[in-house]
Each structure stands twice: as C-alpha cells, then as structure tokens.
Amino acid sequence: MSTSHVSHTLDKGWQASLALRFTHTPDKTLLYTAKHTGPLTVQRPFYPEGETCHLYLLHPPGGIVGGDRLDISVHLEANSHVLITMPGASKFYRSSGPRARLNQHFYIEEGATFEWLPQDTLFFPGSNAALRSVFHLHHASTLLAWELLCLGRPTIGETFSHGSIESRMEVWIDDEPVLIERQHLADGCLDPVAHHPWIGTLLFYPASEEHLETVRERLGPLDNFAGATLTDGLLSVRFLSHDNLICQRVMRDIWQSLRPLLTLKTACSPRIWQT
Template identity: 25%
Template sequence: MNQLQPRLEQAKLQRVSASGGLSARRRDGTTRLERLYQEGAAKIRLPARGDGPLEAILINTAGGLTGGDRLAWDIEAGEDTAVTVTTQACEKVYRTTAGHAEVTCKVVGRSGARVAWLPQETIVYDRSAFRRTLDVTLAEDAEALLVEATIFGRRAMGETVRTAIFRDRWRVRCGDRLVHAEDFAIGPDVAVTIGRKAGLGGAAACATILLVGPAAAAHLDAVRTIVDGAGGASAWQVGSTGKLLARLVATDGYALRERLVPLVAMLNGQAGLPKTWSL
C-alpha cells in the first residue's frame, strides 16, 4: 500500500477535451443545417421546428467542468439565415485541484444573418477556476443577440463562493470594426468583490445582454422597462450598425430569470425563448 500511494498521487486525472460546431445555409426559403461536427463530450442536438430559426442545443456530456477541461464551440450562420444556439442545462464549473477550465466560443454571422447566442446560466462553485472567450464576427448587415448569465453559488442550495477565479472575454466585430470589447475578471476573493457596491452589491447572480444590429437602439425603452432598477441599459450607433447593452444583477438565479427571460423573449423577436429555457 505504501509503495502504491506515491503512484496514485502522481497520476493525472483524465480531463475533457471536446469541440463541436455547425454551419447553416438558406435553402428553399428556410434555414437548413449544412455541416455539423462533434467530438468528445461536446454534443449538438437540433429539435424539431416549424418555420422558425434553426435551433441548436449544445450539450456537455461530462456533466460540468473543472481544472484542465477544454471545450470549444464554433457556429456559423450563413447568408440570410436565422440560428438560435442554447444549452441543454446550466453549465457547472466545479472546484479545481489543478489548473483552470476553459471554454472558447466562435460565432460568425454572414450577410443578412440573424444569430442568437443564448446559453443557460453558468454556475460557479467555490474554489473553481474558469476562463471563457466569446469571439463574434458579423457582416455589416447581420444581427446578433448575445447573452451570458452567471451565478456565484446557488443560495437555495446553501452554496457560498468565497474563493474562485472567473474570467470572461468578449470581442464582437461588425464588418472591419470592433464594436464591443469587454474583459470581466473576478477572484480570487470573490465573496469580498461581489459584496462591494462597485461589484454586485452583495448579489450572487448577474447577466450581460448585448444586441448588435442596425435597429438595436429601437429596443432601448422596452429593455429599460424590464430591467427596472435591477441593472441598466444603454444604446449606441457604431459605424453602420448599432448596439444595445444591458446588465442585470440579482440576489439569486431565480430572481435573475424573472427579468432575463422576458428580455430574451422580446429581443429574440419571433424566435422567442429557446425551448430548453422553459423546461
């Protein structure tokens, strides 16, 4: 037993290395799948639909992420297509023993495309380490609705996040212009940071909602009505397109969804809310 123990301590745990992606093209007046690939724990399912956009559900069959895991998604919406991407469930980032979990997301919207990136919430656990990048490239007349929501411990489950590392990097380009860039970093003293007024004011859940497109600013008043003191929203004209940015802050995931769900349903137009969000 004593001879075996050092070997067990040196053994490396198997980690997730997975990727998946799809591309869509317009044929016969509707959006159709052109290409789909999936490797490892990354799976994509396409539920039955009517005349609406192509809806893709991303699945991490590993059941969560921890240090050393790598997951990559690649989505392309071809000319004049409509694509909605969501996840089967909330992504969980568990305690790490070494290294960080990493997710990279690449989204492309060709001319006239309408793409919605709508994953369900990311749940961050105590002593976890996580990095995510979202790179979006749009044609000048394309539109994108991008949402990421994060919960730092589920209060209903008695979870508290005291120490963790969380990094979230967004880069959104329209034509040849960078129209949105942000780097959200929190940790290692998460509890201290989110407790400050300049942080989350003691809240445990937050969300960023970004709409990019020529008519984005037209939704500003409706968005502010829904946000109603639980965050803020602004709109800008950026080159030939526009963008609307909203932030939500809430005490927990349930309170966050009370405002996030109607926001997504409104901003996603006729496509409305992804099916998995209402399960």
C-alpha cells in the same frame, strides 16, 4: 458528424471541440456540417416556427473540471436564422489547480440572424475557470444573445468564497471591435459585483433608441443594479441580482419584446425551457 478519439487524464482533462455550420435554403436553415471531438455535441434540429433552426447544444456530462478545454465554433452563412440554447446549466466544478477553459466563437454573415440563448453558467467555489465568447458580425446581420453567470450556489447559501474566474466577451462588426469586456474575480473578493451571485449580460444588434427605451422599461424588477447602453448600433444590457427567478423573467421578457422588432418574428420559446 464525426467523432475522433479523445484522451482524458487527470493532468490534461477533456480536450473537446464542436464546429457547426448553417446554410440557408429556400425552405429553411439547415445544419450543414457538425464536427465534434470529445463530449460536445448537439441534438437534432427543431423547426417549431418554419424556416428558423432551433438547436440544443449539449455540454459534457456532469460539467467542466480543471484542465478541461472546450472550443465551440458556430458559423451562420448568409440569410440563415439559428436559435441555440441548452437543456441545462453549464457547470464549472472546483479544481485542484489546473484551469478549465471554454472558448466560444460565433460568425454571422450578411443577412443572417443568430440567437444565442444558453442556460446559466454556474461556478462552484474553488473553480479555476476562463470563459471567452466572441461574436463576429457583418454590419447587415442580426444578433440576440445573453449570458448569465452564477457565482457559487446561492440557493443553498454557498458563495464563491475561493477560486478564480476570467470572463471575456467581445463583439466585432466588419472586423472592427465594438465591445471588449473583461471580468476578473479571485480569492473570494466579490467587490467588483457588489457581492451579487448573479451576473447578466444581453446583447442586441442592430438596435436603435426605440429598442433602448423598450429595454429600460423592463429593468424595473432588477432595482438599481441594471442598465442599458447603445453604442454603434449595439445594445448592451448588464445587471446584478440575488434572485435567479427575477433574472430569468427579465431576460426572457426583454428577448420576447425585442425579437419581433429585430427579426419580424414573434417570440417562440424553446420547449426545453418549459421542462
């Protein structure tokens, strides 16, 4: 792992990057290379279930501010299996004008399994943020991923009263687009999300009608603000909520239910979730 000098000024912010590459061996999946600049890094891999590599990604201390640009690249070689999560929430703080950007690109080769299970992403009122997540899949790879966005700090009655958020999620299979989804929120207008502070998305591939029904059975606690669709083998789950505890419970319940069906492995929750 290498670290190069990174300048940080009030005008430019942090310019940080993290590039991870994993390879499969007869015994386990290894973190083959990890290169970073700036305040992005990972902890040492864990192996709580044998060959599957569990990894904790560390975002900048204190969060992301206006002018910051973070680029994350994760590459899984054939037949590797990686689960990545984070110790805590990602935070976009209010900005005086400059935009903060987080770009995440994931490459999953043939036979590889990737579980992207980050904690929630919190947007403070007044933040100016752009978040992009792109999954590049092989048709014979497996994906279990989620994203949970929080607008403001609802636990203290704070809404996303001003600021701007550009969120974009893409899924490509064999270089063909299967999902390209964009969300734009600005100037305190939360009509697009029916004024819910929590926005959730889950993705599973390859999925079937059986998986779709399994998910729909578990969306009840989210009332009428949740749905699931199946398109070209990609199962997409979307929901809105006012309650973070319900969000966490439903998301983990869905993941725990589908993981054995997609990976033939029972759910092994990262221990950091229990702290």
